[in-house]
Amino acid sequence: METLSLLLNGLSIAIQPANLLFALVGVVLGTAVGVLPGIGPAMTVALLLPVTFKMDPAGSLIMFAGIYYGGMYGGSTTSILLNTPGESASIVTAMEGNKMARAGRGGPALATAAIGSFVAGTIATALLAIFAPWLAEVAIAFGPEDYFALMVVAFITVSATFGSSRLRGLTSLAIGLTLGIVGIDKLTGQPRLSFGVPDLLDGLEVTTVAVAMFAVGEAMAVAAQRGKEGEGTVEAIRGSLWMTAEDWRRSWKPWLRGTAFGFPIGALPAGGAEIPTFLSYAAEKRLATNPEEFGHGAIEGVAGPEAANNASAAGTLVPLLTLGIPTSATAAIMLAGFQQYNLQPGPLLFVTSADVVWGLIASLFIANVMLIVLNLPLVGLWVRLLSIPRPWLYGGILVFATVGVLAAKASLVELGVVLALGLMAYGMRRFDYPIAPVVVGMILGPMAETQLRRALQISNGDASVLVTSPISATLLAVAVLALLGPMLWARLGWSMKADED
Amino acid sequence: MSTITRREAVALGAGLAAVLAHPAIAQAPTELKLLAPAAPGGGWDQTARTMQSVLTGERLVRSAQVTNVAGAGGTIGIAQFVNSSRGDPGALMISGFVMVGAILMNKAPVTLDAVTPVARLTGEWQALVVSAASPIKSVADLAAAVKADVSRVSWGGGSAGGVDHITAAMFAGLAGADGGKVNYIAHSGGGEAMAAILSNRVTVGVGGVSEFEQHVKSRRLRWLGITAPEGTAGLPGPTLTAGGLKLELQNWRGVFGGPGLSDAQKAGLGEVVEKMAKSKAWADQLAAKGWQDTYLAADAFAAFLKEENARVEGVLRNLGLVRA
Structure with a gap:
C-alpha cells in the first residue's frame, strides 16, 4: 500500500504539464533516433546531457527515460520494414518481422510490436515499482557460473531454431563464434584475430555485423535474382492493415511470455536485452501450433521478442535505481545524468530522493501510453515505404545501412567489414546457410566465454563450481531437459503438442 | 591583469x-x-x-x-x-x-x-574495498593474504590492463608477492564489477573512490584504503599508506x-x-x-x-x- 501511495504521489509529479512535455519530447526524440540508423538512445542521451544541466532534475530524467523507451520502439520499425536492425535487441524482430512485411503483413507486424511493447513495458514498469528493491538483491546473487548456465540454456534452445539442416546451422554458428572472438580478450588484454588493425581491437560491433548480414547480404541476393522468373514485387499491404482477431489471438500469449523473459533477465547486472529476445523466439517456436511458419513470417516471432526487448529495458532500471549499477550503455549515461544533479543512485536514492524516483517510474507509464498513441497511427504511413519499387527500395536500404554504420563509428575499416560480411552473407544465402546463427553466435559466444573463464578464475580452476551453485545447477538441468526432452518424447511416441497449453 | x-x-x-x-x-x-x-x-x-x-x-x-x-x-x-x-x-x-x-x-x-x-x-583516487561480510578487516589482512597465496585473492575491477588492474598488481608487488600473478577478474563497465564485489564473490574490489562511496554509506562495503598520499584533505576513507602500505596512484x-x-x-x-x-x-x-x-x-x-x-x-x- 505504501508503494501505491508513493506511486500516486509520483504520478502527480509526472502529470505536471512541464513534465508531460518532457516525456513527449523524450518519446518523439527516442522514436526518431530509434528509426534512424547509427544513432542509438545511448548517444542521444549523452549528447543531451550537457544541454539539460540547468534543467530541473525530474524533468530531464523523465525525458531520458522517454528517449530510452522510445528508442526501443523505433528500432523495431526499421527491423521490420527494412531488415536493418538498429540495435542488437531488435535483431530477432528482423527475422520474422521482415518476412511478414514482405508478405504484405507489415501493418500487423508493426502493430503487434507496438502493442506488445506497450503491454510488456507497462507490466514490467509495474513490476519495477513493486519488486525493485527485492529483485536487486536476487540479481546480484547471480554469479558468473550462473550466467554461464543461462548462456548454455540460450545456446541449446536457440540452436533448435537453426533451420532445416543442423550441420548448416552449426556451421553458421561457428562463423558467428569466430567473429565474436575478434578484438582484445576481455580477461587478459591480449588481441585476438585483429591482424594488427587497431580498429579491430575493440571487436566487431554487433549492429555492424547484423546490418551487413541481413541488409547488405539480402540486397545483393535480390540484385542477383533480378530478371529471373517468379520474382514478384513486394506487396505493401495484403489483407488487413490492422491486426485481425486471429493476430490478436496469436499475439497475447507471446507478449506475456516475452515479458516474463525480458524483465528478470534485464534486471540481472550482466543480463542484457539480447538473451531474452533469443529465448522468447525459441520458446514461441517450440510452443507454436504451426512451427513450420517460423522463418516465413510468424507473428508470434515478432510479438514475443519485441515484448521481451521492452520488458528488459524496464528491468535494466532495477539495478540502476536500487544499486546504482548501470547494466546497459543507456543506463550508464543516465547514471551520469543522476550524478550531474548530485543524486547518487543506490540503496539510499529511494529514501533521499523519493520524489524523483517515483516521478520517474510514473512517467514511464505515461511514456508508454504516449508511445502507442504516437506509433499506431504511423503504421499506415510506414508500410507505404514497401511500395517503393524494389531497385529503389534496396538501393535506399544499402545507403541507409552504410550511413548508419558510419554514423555509429566513422572508420573505413568498419565500412570494409560491412562489405566483406555482406558478400559472405550473400554467399551463405546462395548456398542455403542460415544467417541468424551467425549473429546469435557472435552475441552469445563472447558472453559465455567471459563468464565461464571468470567463474573458473574465481574458483581457482575448480570446475565443480559450475554445478554446485543452485541457480546454475537448475539452469543446466533445464538445458539438459531442453536437449534430451524432445528426443525422449519422440522415442516414447508422444506427440510434443499433446501435453501443451 | x-x-x-x-x-x-x-x-x-x-x-x-x-x-x-x-x-x-x-x-x-x-x-x-x-x-x-x-x-x-x-x-x-x-x-x-x-x-x-x-x-x-x-x-x-x-x-x-x-x-x-x-x-x-x-x-x-x-x-x-x-x-x-x-x-x-x-x-x-x-x-x-x-x-x-x-x-x-x-x-x-x-x-x-x-x-x-x-x-x-x-x-580520481583509486580505492580498495571489501564486502561488509568479508573476513578481511584491514590493509594488513589483505597484504598477508596476498603474500600467503597471491592466486587465492581475487580482485574485481574494470578492463584488463586498465587502472584498476594496475592498482591490484602494484598492491601485490608491494605486499611482497609477484604482481604479475595477481588473480584479477576483469569486468566491462562498472556494473558487473560492482555486482561481483557487493556479493562478496571476489575477495577485494578495486575502482574509483566515487564508485564506492554510496555503498560504503549504506554499509554494504567497507573501505580498506585509498591510493592518496597521507594527509590528503576531503577523503571519505583512510589511505592505504595509513594502513601500512605506501601505494599512491591517481587516475x-x-x-x-x-x-x-x-x-x-x-x-x-x-x-x-x-x-x-x-x-x-x-x-x-x-x-x-x-x-x-x-x-x-x-x-x-x-x-x-x-x-x-x-x-x-x-x-x-x-x-x-x-x-x-
Missing part, C-alpha cells in the same frame, strides 16, 4: 595576436575543437563536454565543439588527432592514465610523444594539443585552459562529479608524463601485458 575581466583579457590577447602576430605573444584560440577519444558517456567524453560548457559559459572561447572517436583505449583517437590536427592552434584532445596503458599494450604506432602536453586537469585526465605547434600557439592554448581550470564554474562541476582538481601546467605535466609512463610500463611488463 587582476584589474581587467577575463573577457577583456581574452579579447585583448586575441586582438593583440591578430594585429601583431608576434611569436612571443600567446595566441589564444577563439574556437576550440575538443576530441574525446572514447564513446559518448565515458570519463573522457564527460571531461570534454564539461570543458565545452565551462569554456563557452565563461566566454573564454566563442565556440567549442566535441567529437568522439572511440576505440582501443583511445589509441584510434590519438592516431586520428595527430593526422588531422598538425599545427592546428584550436585543437585539443582529452587523454589520461588509461591511454598511457593502452598505447603500451596495443603497441600503438602513435604515442603521446607525438602530441603537445597542455595541462593535467583532473584526477588522471588531461588535455593535449596537436603536433607541430609554435611556442606562441602552445602558450595560447595553455592560457585558455588555465583560465578555465581556475574558474568557479569548473570548480563547481568538479565538485558535482567527485573529481579532484589536479591542474598542472604544460611543462610540469610533461615531466609528470615521463615518470608515469615509466611506472605504468614497469607494471604492465611484469603482468606480461607488454612484451619487448
Whole structure:
C-alpha cells in the first residue's frame, strides 16, 4: 500500500504539464533516433546531457527515460520494414518481422510490436515499482557460473531454431563464434584475430555485423535474382492493415511470455536485452501450433521478442535505481545524468530522493501510453515505404545501412567489414546457410566465454563450481531437459503438442 | 591583469595576436575543437563536454565543439588527432592514465610523444574495498593474504590492463608477492564489477573512490584504503599508506594539443585552459562529479608524463601485458 501511495504521489509529479512535455519530447526524440540508423538512445542521451544541466532534475530524467523507451520502439520499425536492425535487441524482430512485411503483413507486424511493447513495458514498469528493491538483491546473487548456465540454456534452445539442416546451422554458428572472438580478450588484454588493425581491437560491433548480414547480404541476393522468373514485387499491404482477431489471438500469449523473459533477465547486472529476445523466439517456436511458419513470417516471432526487448529495458532500471549499477550503455549515461544533479543512485536514492524516483517510474507509464498513441497511427504511413519499387527500395536500404554504420563509428575499416560480411552473407544465402546463427553466435559466444573463464578464475580452476551453485545447477538441468526432452518424447511416441497449453 | 575581466583579457590577447602576430605573444584560440577519444558517456567524453560548457559559459572561447572517436583505449583517437590536427592552434584532445596503458599494450604506432602536453586537469583516487561480510578487516589482512597465496585473492575491477588492474598488481608487488600473478577478474563497465564485489564473490574490489562511496554509506562495503598520499584533505576513507602500505596512484585526465605547434600557439592554448581550470564554474562541476582538481601546467605535466609512463610500463611488463 505504501508503494501505491508513493506511486500516486509520483504520478502527480509526472502529470505536471512541464513534465508531460518532457516525456513527449523524450518519446518523439527516442522514436526518431530509434528509426534512424547509427544513432542509438545511448548517444542521444549523452549528447543531451550537457544541454539539460540547468534543467530541473525530474524533468530531464523523465525525458531520458522517454528517449530510452522510445528508442526501443523505433528500432523495431526499421527491423521490420527494412531488415536493418538498429540495435542488437531488435535483431530477432528482423527475422520474422521482415518476412511478414514482405508478405504484405507489415501493418500487423508493426502493430503487434507496438502493442506488445506497450503491454510488456507497462507490466514490467509495474513490476519495477513493486519488486525493485527485492529483485536487486536476487540479481546480484547471480554469479558468473550462473550466467554461464543461462548462456548454455540460450545456446541449446536457440540452436533448435537453426533451420532445416543442423550441420548448416552449426556451421553458421561457428562463423558467428569466430567473429565474436575478434578484438582484445576481455580477461587478459591480449588481441585476438585483429591482424594488427587497431580498429579491430575493440571487436566487431554487433549492429555492424547484423546490418551487413541481413541488409547488405539480402540486397545483393535480390540484385542477383533480378530478371529471373517468379520474382514478384513486394506487396505493401495484403489483407488487413490492422491486426485481425486471429493476430490478436496469436499475439497475447507471446507478449506475456516475452515479458516474463525480458524483465528478470534485464534486471540481472550482466543480463542484457539480447538473451531474452533469443529465448522468447525459441520458446514461441517450440510452443507454436504451426512451427513450420517460423522463418516465413510468424507473428508470434515478432510479438514475443519485441515484448521481451521492452520488458528488459524496464528491468535494466532495477539495478540502476536500487544499486546504482548501470547494466546497459543507456543506463550508464543516465547514471551520469543522476550524478550531474548530485543524486547518487543506490540503496539510499529511494529514501533521499523519493520524489524523483517515483516521478520517474510514473512517467514511464505515461511514456508508454504516449508511445502507442504516437506509433499506431504511423503504421499506415510506414508500410507505404514497401511500395517503393524494389531497385529503389534496396538501393535506399544499402545507403541507409552504410550511413548508419558510419554514423555509429566513422572508420573505413568498419565500412570494409560491412562489405566483406555482406558478400559472405550473400554467399551463405546462395548456398542455403542460415544467417541468424551467425549473429546469435557472435552475441552469445563472447558472453559465455567471459563468464565461464571468470567463474573458473574465481574458483581457482575448480570446475565443480559450475554445478554446485543452485541457480546454475537448475539452469543446466533445464538445458539438459531442453536437449534430451524432445528426443525422449519422440522415442516414447508422444506427440510434443499433446501435453501443451 | 587582476584589474581587467577575463573577457577583456581574452579579447585583448586575441586582438593583440591578430594585429601583431608576434611569436612571443600567446595566441589564444577563439574556437576550440575538443576530441574525446572514447564513446559518448565515458570519463573522457564527460571531461570534454564539461570543458565545452565551462569554456563557452565563461566566454573564454566563442565556440567549442566535441567529437568522439572511440576505440582501443583511445589509441584510434590519438592516431586520428595527430593526422588531422598538425599545427592546428584550436585543437585539443582529452587523454589520461588509461591511454598511457593502452598505447603500451596495443603497441600503438602513435604515442603521446607525438602530441603537445597542455595541462593535467583532473584526477580520481583509486580505492580498495571489501564486502561488509568479508573476513578481511584491514590493509594488513589483505597484504598477508596476498603474500600467503597471491592466486587465492581475487580482485574485481574494470578492463584488463586498465587502472584498476594496475592498482591490484602494484598492491601485490608491494605486499611482497609477484604482481604479475595477481588473480584479477576483469569486468566491462562498472556494473558487473560492482555486482561481483557487493556479493562478496571476489575477495577485494578495486575502482574509483566515487564508485564506492554510496555503498560504503549504506554499509554494504567497507573501505580498506585509498591510493592518496597521507594527509590528503576531503577523503571519505583512510589511505592505504595509513594502513601500512605506501601505494599512491591517481587516475588522471588531461588535455593535449596537436603536433607541430609554435611556442606562441602552445602558450595560447595553455592560457585558455588555465583560465578555465581556475574558474568557479569548473570548480563547481568538479565538485558535482567527485573529481579532484589536479591542474598542472604544460611543462610540469610533461615531466609528470615521463615518470608515469615509466611506472605504468614497469607494471604492465611484469603482468606480461607488454612484451619487448
